[in-house]
Each structure stands twice: as C-alpha cells, then as structure tokens.
Amino acid sequence: MPSAPWIVAALLLVLALVVSAAFKVRDPRTTEDAFLSLRLPDALRSMKAPQLLPYAEFALAAALLLVPSPLYVVVAALALALFVAYLVVVVRALGFDEPVTCGCFGKLGLGEIDKRTVVRNVLLVGAAALALVDAVRGGSMIERITDFGGTEWGWVLGVLAAVALTGLVVHGGSAETTPVAESLEDGEEFDYVRQPIPYGALIARDGETVALHSIAMSKPVLLVSVSLGCGSCIRTMEHVPPWAAEQPMLRVVMIAAGTQAEDAPDLGEHVEWMTDPNGITTRTLGMAYPSAVLLGMDGQLAGGPVAGYDEIESFLADIDAELSEAQAQFEAAQEQQLQEQSV
16 A cells, blocks of 8 residues: 555645644734634733744644654644644634634634534544554654655645645635735725715614614714624724723714623723624625724715724724814814904
8 A cells, every 4th residue: 555645644734734824924913813812811822822823833844744753653643732722722612602703724714713613623633633643653754755656746746736726716716806905005095985874773782773874963983893702803992992082072882793782891981882783784884893984974984994903093093183183273273263353
C-alpha cells in the first residue's frame, strides 16, 4: 500500500493551520474579537494569546511537516489537542443565548458559529486523530515525502487540487467584490446622496413601538446596531457611550440584535437601547453588526450606514467634526448678532 494516503490527514492539517495563521496575522483584531465573542478567559488575552496564536499555528504546521519520528508522535498529539480544544470552544459557543461571530480562520472564516462550524471542526479533529495514528505507526511526513515516487506525488497533488477547487467553489463569489474594494483603496471620494428615512419601527425598553420617522423629530439620531455575541460589537459598545456623553445635540440609540432591550447591558444615561425583533428595520437600513447610521431631523438619512468597528470610529469622528463646526458657526452668528444689536 502506498505511503502517501497516510500523510493526507496531516497534510490537510498543515494547510488548515497555515491558512488560519496567515489570515490571523493579516488581521489580528479579528482574533482578539473572536476571544471576546467566545467568552474565553481574560487571562488568555492578558497573556497575549490572540497575538501569539497564529505564530503557534505556523510553528505547529512546520513541525508537522518537518519533524521526524519519534518526535513526530508528540507533534501529532499536540495538533490533536489543539483541534479538540477548538471543537470544545465552538460547541460551547452554540449554547450561548446570542449568536456568536467567530473568525476561526481570520476574516476568511468570519461568520456566525452554527452546526456547520461544528461539523468542520469535527472533521479537523478526525484528521488530527488519523495523523496521530500514523505517527504511532512510525510514520512522519518528512520521512514519507523523501521516499516519494511518481505515484505518491500524484496522491499529494490530487489532494491539493481537490482542496484548491473546494476553496474556489466555496469562496468564488468574493472575486466580484474586489473591484469595489480597490476603488475605495484608491481614495476616490463620492458625494453622499441623502435618502429618505425608510419605513420601519423599533421597540423601546418599555415595550413601546417607535417609528423611524418619528424617532428623530426633536434631534438627529445615531442608530448603532450590535450583537451581544460579537467581539467588534463589544468594542463598539465600549467606544460609543463616552463619545455620546459629549454630543448633547444628538440622540444615540443602540439596537440590540437577538435580545430584549431590557436584557442589554447598561451603557449609561447618554445611550438608550431599542430592539428590532425580526431584524427587518436594520436590514432595510442596510445595517450589519456592528454598524451605524445617522438619521436627520428632516426625514432624511444624514450619514451612513457604515459597518465595522474601524468604520464606525471614523464615522463618529466625522460627526464630531461636523457638529463642532456647526456649533462654532452658530456661536459666531450669535456673537455677530449681539454686536449688531449693541451698535
């Protein structure tokens, strides 16, 4: 029997670890958000585990590929332990009250944890178990690869081709969005076209139904949609309240996803909670988690929607600058009026 089939499992683990680590390194904040979303112990973040994890995955992938027997048994056992730990964390997250967003493979795997996530992790655990069995039998990747002939390389190339084809099929749609991303990176600016506030309603803490058209009658309203099981949403909830405290001209409303407003955490007197039970209003506004949109007093959208923590942070800075400029103009006009009256 050719030796190549025995390294297929370990080869898949190496590919999974390298892809996971590469995307985590490209966007470390996604990993930090995942640790928050998965409610992992604070001690892990204090130990810089989110930052160190991708390099540990790189190291484990290299060890699976290069370490000979008998040390290969130890490496395979570590790989199995890691993927079992990942599986336990994912299964645990399914029991949370809120849907959990996890970047298990960095932004490549960014999405809500569901049964498909569990199936994927079970398959990875199975591959790790097969790799350990092979290691116990006395095999290792480096020793098998050095003895490969044409048949064995055909096995390996076939597996790589199958994995690549699967990746293209699953993620093929992402190519369509590339031109948009490139146009934004080029720094090209577009005028914001204001649209009427769409029909929709939110539910306040006291159970009252509040129509979007009436919510901004007395002052502009910043709507921020969040999911309590989302790491970047948690950071958004930490960032918005102190900003809102300095914006008396605005009403700030946090929209909770998948929870009742009375169950949401207290963010202080300057931020109020509402819910969108079926998600209809937030979808109509084009909002995700987290995202923000500004409603004007004239029945028009005044800004947004923007999605993602970084975009929201920039959006709030822009609003702050606009309000400061408006306040300065108002004060200058008042001062000029007083001067004219005193003449």
